[in-house]
Amino acid sequence: MAKSVTPWWKALQIRKEIINASGQIDDVQMSLFQAVHGVAATRPPYADAAYYGSITHPTERLVDLLTEIAIRLGGESDYLKARAVTRLDQGMGGGKSHACIGAFHLAAHPEALLQTELGRQVAAHAASRLGRPIASDLSKPHVVVLPCDNMTPGAPVKELDGPAETLYERFLWRLFGKDYSLFERYQPFWNDKSKIAEAIRAVNRPVLILVDEILDYIGNGLDGADKPDLAAQDVAFLRALLDVVNDVPHVAMLVVMIASDKDSIALSPAAQQRRDDLNALLDRNGFPATVTEVGDFADILRRRLFEAEPPVEVLRATAEMYRGALEDKAWSKNVWDAISADWRRNWADEVAACYPFHPMLIGIAKNEWSKVTGFQRVRSTIRIFAATVYAHQQRGHAGEWVPALIGPGDLPLSDNAVREALLGSGLVEDERTISNYRSLAENEVVNAKRDGGIARMQDLERGPIMWAEANPFAAERAATFVFLASIIGTLRPGRGRGASAPEVKAATSVADSLYTVTDADSVVEELINTDRGMSAVEIIPGRGNNQPARYFLSTRLTHRMLVNNIKRTITDTERDEVIAQFAARLSSSGPFRELKFVTADPSRTAKEVLSTAGIDNAHVNRLIVLDPAQFSLRNGMEQATMEALTTAMGLGRGVDQLPVQWASSAVYAVVNTQRRGNVRGIAVEYLARQKALAAPEVQGDDELKATGTKELSAAKEQLEKALKRAYQHVVFLAQPDPDGERVVQDYTFDSDNLTALDGTMVWKALAERDKVFDAAQFTAKALVHNLRDQDYGRSLSEIRSAFYNAPRLPLLYGGDSDLQHAIYDAVVNDQIRIVDGSGNDVAVTAPAQVNLTSAGLRLARPIPPCPTCGIAEEDHLCSEPAEVDTTGNDSTTASESSTESTTGTAGKGRTVAPATAATQASSSSDVAETAPEKQVAFSFTSNVLNQDSAADDFAAIFRQLYLTLDERQVSYLQGTLSLVMDADAAQTLAEKVSEAGLNVTTRDM
Incomplete structure (x- = not known):
């Protein structure tokens, strides 16, 4: 291009709205309804008369149409020089709505529109025909807008229609500017031409009536209302109105209805009859027009x-x-x-x-x-x-x-x-x-x-x-x-x-x-x-x-073409069914004893489906996979799912409170909402290829068949991979504070290689959250640690149930078997006892003999040993009985520290040889080497702001805790710590907690 010629993209300034929309101009399809009723964000730029005029080329036909309306409204005694009723019958995209908006601005904002190039040409044409200038305000017309593509027969919008229901009543409400007394006066006369004419004259101003896309209303719209009386009244009103407009001075009417030969819309016989009637009325009373030409x-x-x-x-x-x-x-x-x-x-x-x-x-x-x-x-x-x-x-x-x-x-x-x-x-x-x-x-x-x-x-x-x-x-x-x-x-x-x-x-x-x-x-x-x-x-x-x-x-025809054609025929139901089939097939229980897939039911709510799914089973750890068609989390779409899960876990309120007993041992695999959308797209691709491969034209063509087989296999693999990735969430019942409230918690897999459909992966993830014990983790020590004071004295069947219904207790990898082994090992190691109803010890010689279904056998604390002889209280041989602290801590007397030989009688009548100093020392050494662990528990709430001594005290506590952990002297930790601290320090601490694999929350104070 010659340098002396300015390129067009510099010589012309593209309109800002096109630039702002990156070329995807969004208001080409203008809406009369939005121009009249749009507010705030829904009010388009062309609702402004000046802007409308600036973007509208004054075509000869558009100028002629607006001139007719201007003369009819503002031509005073010469109003008969213009036609009363005009019908725009162009096909889609021909500028009909654009013309309606121009007519609206001409009547509603005449001064603004007449200042534009379009308005000036309209005024000039009108003056030429009248032989004098037309009034700049067109005698202040009143505009009645019936945007029928935004009106539902028999379903009025209160803000726009007030008390009106029929098309005639909606016309009156707009005609009278929401004057209720005038509305009631003329309301009964929907078929009375003289009354309709009288109503129009009552406004005492020129009137422009705009009826946009009337076929949307009288066609399938009235069919959908299924109200024969309403249809009869509405059609009768239109028939009367079209006759009246020609007889009332200073009234113009613009009707939009595409000509039958340009509109292929399918209509019922009744709707087609109404269309034919209206066509005949418009042909008799109106003048057909277009506003653009090639x-x-x-x-x-x-x-x-x-x-x-x-x-x-x-x-x-x-x-x-x-x-x-x-x-x-x-x-x-x-x-x-x-x-x-x-x-x-x-x-x-x-x-x-x-x-x-x-x-x-x-x-x-x-x-x-x-x-x-x-x-x-x-x-x-x-x-x-x-x-x-x-x-x-x-x-x-x-x-x-x-x-x-x-x-x-x-x-x-x-x-x-x-x-x-x-x-x-x-x-x-x-x-x-x-x-x-x-x-x-x-x-x-x-x-x-x-x-x-x-x-x-x-x-x-x-x-x-x-x-x-x-x-x-x-x-x-x-x-x-x-x-x-x-x-x-x-x-x-x-x-x-x-x-x-x-x-x-x-x-x-x-x-x-x-x-x-x-x-x-x-x-x-x-x-x-x-x-x-x-x-x-x-x-x-x-x-x-x-x-x-x-x-x-x-x-x-290619295989791709066939697949794309079939894709359009696949319903959402088919798509969701195949996803459910894949999800059920890909699911595995892992350590969970039971695997259940809850199928969606579109006819019921998610809450109803989950509440009646039969998932509250006793004494069994369950992985429950929820159908993606009805259940998902995240992306602002999870409310129904969370409400259903809350109810299913027994945490509902009011009518949603269900008698759920075994919620703690139920773990839910839930799909991610956003990833579900991706899966749905892939499922459609899979189904399309499946159907394409079965099509006769493919089966009869070896090349297409080979292509189809290959693509179906790839689509299946892709669907399986995407579905596994989509099942990203695990939901379970938790109780972070053993004495606190039960809550619903979830865990999200961040890696694409992990999925909630795999029970083994789910179990591993829950082990990190202390919701479950992994394989070989539940030992006698872990059992004792998780027992509370009130657990001693409870029956074995109650203890067993607690590990399935108490969220404070982690789930067991091997279920009942793990619990039997832990109890047996604890009994053997004198960490707990099993007693009968009379308090007598019951001997067990193997884990299988621990009867977890027994209601008569109970757990009891071990009898503390004598500090002097090292023998249990009921068997010790010291001359003085050991004192037992009722708090559970051992106490000793001066005689218990004596190194002299003593002789005593065991509680069961056994005779034990006197202990020498050497054997006592040896016994003391053994006790030191196998000293029992102690549980340390403390709570605190303290304001350390400007409290140096308090801060130092807590620093000393946490320093000692650090040393204890560093020396590997702590075997179990449980607790919740809440601190208010400097923002930068909080960020650093939160990062450290996250690096340790723990959940952490921060919020602004």
Whole structure:
């Protein structure tokens, strides 16, 4: 591009709302309802009359429509010079809602709108027809807006409809500005034309009635209400209103209802009858109108996309740049003449009208795209071109190549917004084909990263060449045009299927003379080469100069196409069922004795499902896997699941309080909400491949069958892996403080290699949280440590139950067997006793003899030994009986420290030989070596702020605790510590706690 010519992306300022939306313009589909009723965040920019006027190109038909309304409302005695009822019947995306909003602003904010270019033209046209200027306030009209696409028959919105229910009552409520007395006066007369006319006159102001998308209301809307009386009244009211509007002065009515031949909506017989009736009424009373035509495309685009018109000198300079290429004999003979480029004749004018778009691209949009039935003309074109100019502007700012005029090969398919705007525009209606073209765009043309795609790779790998800088995207531009021509299929008027060779070459052209027709030939030939070019391109051979070769991207059946088509038929129920099947199959119990999968039931709440799942089983550790279809945690979606779990663990309140006894031994595996979404997507892929493989067309094709088998296996593996990762959470009942409240706690696996579906992994994780004992961890010492004072004297069956229903007690790896061994070892080591109902010791000779179901056998504390002779109190031989401290601590007398030989009688009548000093010393040594452990427990609450002595005391305590731990003199720790401290110190301490594998919480004070 010549340096003297300002590029379009500098000469034109893209509208801020487009830049803010990164090219994905979001208010193309305007809403009359939002313009009238939108507030705060829901109030769109076009709700402002001045902004609306600034973005609206004053097309001849729109100006004519608004002029009619202006004269009807504000023309005083000349109101009959304008029509009363107008019907907008264009198809989707034709500008109907845009026109309704313009009419609303004209009547509701006449002074503001008439100051815009659009308003000035309306005022000028009105003055021309009236022979005098029209009043700037249009006699202050009142506007009645019935946005039927936002109104549900029989279900009024109180804020908007007040006491009204029928369409007539909603009309009255808006007509009278919520005046209840007038509303009641005319409410009964829904079919009375004279009363309706009287009601309109009662306003004593001109009235504009806007009825948007009336078919949404009288069609399937009234069917859904299932109220025959309401339907009859609403239709009768519309019939009467359409007759009345013509008879009441200074009343105008604008009705939006797409013509039947342009609207393929399916209607019931009753709804179709109502549609036909209304069509007849509108034909009789109204005047059909459109507000845009094909010739308005370029003007509408530029007004909608850019803040101001381009400078004239830029338009002239840009047009002049292309003179050389357009007048080149080789280009003319082989390209321009072959494609009938009529825009060459008035080139400067065409550039001025289409800038910054190439006339060839605007011609395709006007003459080809607009002919496609599903294409939403103005709306779709604005979306496509807005995304395009934004993407190119970004490239220009980044110093990349940008075309001087955006041509048919310059729609950047690497940009997601551009590609999806094209595919979603209506040019392609079939979902399967859309999906296939999306894949073709990425694989054949250019991918999102702009480092792949066959055409893009040809540009990147092209060697040094003279025109490289002038046209660095030649192959991509050619392929892009082939793509555009292909998505229209056989609908290109007079051109046949796909793109002709001259058209493809034209799409690659630039203003630089270094790029010749010969270069264009080479680019196209390389692109369609069967070995190195686009793999999906099909070629229709040419027949001489009059019938050149044509190219199009094929959408013949592939396995991917079949899978994508089937994916659209898979229901959420099918998807969730296969996920549940996989989750149940992948689950393993590990150390848990029982594994249960709780299946979802959409007809009931999560709480009801879990409460009736039969999971409260006695004396068994259970891993309960919850169906992802109904249960999940995190991402703001966990309330129902947490309420269900809380109830199932017996922590509910009021009506949710259930008599749950064995909640402590139930552990729940729950899926992560966000990862569940990923699993659902993969499950759909799996099901689609499963169904595709079973399809007759695949079974009858060996190649497709081999592909399908391979892809199904990969999809299955991917689903299993994703599902395991998704089961990230473990939920259980805990009691951090043995004397405190029971709470629901959860553990989250951070590693993708761990899953809550694996009972062994779950058990290991819970062992870190002291919820369970791992294998071989539950010893006699651990048993004694976990016993509380009140546990002594309880029966063995109660002790056994406690390890399944008391959350203060960890679950046992081997269940009953672990408990039997621990009790047996403790008895053998004189750490506890088993006694009968009379308090007599009961001997056990093996772990299996510990009868955990017995209600008569109890646990008892061991009898303390005599400090003198080292024999249990009931057997000791000292002359003086040992004193037993009722607190459980041993006490001694002076005689117990004597080293003299003594003789005594055992409690059971045994005779024991006198002990010598030597044997006593030996006994003392043995006692020292096997000194029993002691439990140390203390609690504190203290303010150490500015209390130096208190701080020193606690420092000494924790220093001693550190030394004790460092010397490995502590065998068990349990407790909760809460501190208020300096923020930096708190962060450091929290990190240390986390490094130790402990849970820590911090909060601001």
